[in-house]
Amino acid sequence: MLSQPNEMNEAGVNEAFKRILDGVEKVPTLPVVVNSILELMENPKTSAEDVNRIIRTDQALAARLLKIVNSAFYGFPRQISTVTQAVVILGFNAVRSLALSASVIQIFGTKSREGFDVRAFWEHSISTGVMANLVGRRINYPLPEECLIGGILHGIGKLILDQYLHNLFMQAVKKAKKEKKLLHHAEREIFGTDHCRVGAMLAERWKIPLQLVEAINYYPNPGLANFSPTLVSLVHVGNYIARKKRCGDPGDLVVPKISEDVKKILKITQTDIDAYLRAAQAELDKVEDLLEKLQE
16 A cells, blocks of 8 residues: 655656656566466476577576676586586576576666666675575575575665656656665655565566565565565565665665564574574675676
């Protein structure tokens, strides 16, 4: 449900929301090969060769995937030369997540408009994913690669607002920074909605898995998640660490507190969070290389 606007009259908010909906519709659909991979992942009989056969139809994506798999982020001691090898070593879900990540960054690109540094946005998003992945591994979450893609996608709605309502979005960014509030709070005052809901609308249109839709929609408030509160909580912690470490630009200057819901959901304490922060830098040092590989 949309929150009541404080800064625009009802007609203005309705017009802004219409433009947001139009923007969501204008964003290109995911490549056919990525949709095919998402469908394959729903079939328990899918083999590594099935995934390889689909990805081979898009040589550019296959080449990007192999560059990512051979990046410093994974640090494998030997070169992985085929997609089949990548699937066998990393697993289906990891390859799905990497294909989706690379495709989304290709769709939006890294070119900035005045007032919003898109490359710094991606640096923050990837840092969030890398840290969510680290915490996921620490608590033995069974699909840590979902944490990576959840983090990469968590702020995707900001790019829609930036592209299709740039001037109003810049008002929200300036308001958030000037008044020292979170960007999604400032967005609600300007638009009557926020980048979390806008990003979730796009994710629903793309038909990406529900747990990732929830990660986008609820990462500031994981207690609201129904389907996968654990993944949403991991993205929440990843976002907290990325902000605490000043990674990239999330669009505001605030480091929010860790939600008490998250501590209960993940069964972690502040001592655990402090340990994650101490371990963060070694992982964050890999972000630049991963960003380069994802956008190549």
